[in-house]
Structures are given as C-alpha cells and as structure tokens.
Amino acid sequence: MQSETLSNLHLGWIFGGWFVAVTITAAVYVGGVGLGLAASDISVVVWFVVSLAAGFFVGGFLVGMRWSNAPILHGAAITLFAVVVWFVLSLFGDRGDFDSSPIVLGAILVQLTASCAGGWMGKRLG
Numbered sequence: 791m792q793s794e795t796l797s798n799l800h801l802g803w804i805f806g807g808w809f810v811a812v813t814i815t816a817a818v819y820v821g822g823v824g825l826g827l828a829a830s831d832i833s834v835v836v837w838f839v840v841s842l843a844a845g846f847f848v849g850g851f852l853v854g855m856r857w858s859n860a861p862i863l864h865g866a867a868i869t870l871f872a873v874v875v876w877f878v879l880s881l882f883g884d885r886g887d888f889d890s891s892p893i894v895l896g897a898i899l900v901q902l903t904a905s906c907a908g909g910w911m912g913k914r915l916g
Contacts, residue, residue, distance in 0.1 A: 798859035811849025850905035854912020861909030
C-alpha cells in the first residue's frame with residue numbers, strides 16, 4: 791500500500807520531474823510550431839495545451855517510475871512548483887500572450903491532471 795504523505799515527498803524528484811516536464815513541453819511545442827500545427831490563434835492555444843499535457847505527463851511518469859512513494863502527491867508538487875516559477879517570472883518579466891485568466895487556470899489544471907496521471911501510470915507500470 792502506498793502512502794500519500796508529505797514525508798514521502800522528495801525535493802530532488804520534484805525539481806527533476808519539473809525540469810523534464812518543461813523540457814518535453816518546450817520540445818513538443820517547438821516541434822509543432824516547426825510542423826505548422828500552431829498557425830492561427832486558436833491552434834496556438836490548442837497546441838500549447840497538448841504540449842503541456844504531454845510534457846507534464848512524461849515528467850510525472852518519470853517520477854512515478856523512479857520514486858514509487860506518493861506518485862500523485864509528487865505530480866501535484868510538480869504542478870505547484872510550476873505555478874511558483876510562473877508567479878516569480880510574471881513578477882519580474884513580461885507574461886507574453888498567455889496572460890488571460892481562463893488560459894492560465896486551464897493550463898494549471900492540465901498540468902495537474904497530466905502530472906498526477908503520469909505519476910500514477912508510472913507507479914503502476916514501474
């Protein structure tokens with residue numbers, strides 16, 4: 791039986807999972823832009839969501855495969871770390887085109903769902 795407690799969180803896996811998630815997200819997004827899948831305004835948002843889901847699923851999956859304690863809590867912590875990074879960057883920099891509240895809240899929900907699902911799947915397959 792797995793225990794989803796805070797004592798089972800490992801900061802190294804949270805940072806590592808976030809780094810992998812952001813890297814995969816960027817690679818998928820840039821690949822889609824290169825293939826022309828993000829040509830219009832609505833397709834940019836759709837491709838952004840698809841790349842977020844893929845990246846954070848892979849990040850959560852990696853953590854779930856390698857660190858079997860509390861995979862869903864690790865997925866939530868990866869998303870929380872992403873929100874903290876976004877908040878700090880938005881304080882000191884330009885937020886770009888994605889400053890709309892529904893888009894930001896939707897992106898957070900996609901990150902949370904994908905990283906928790908990836909962590910759970912990684913735990914089940916690992």
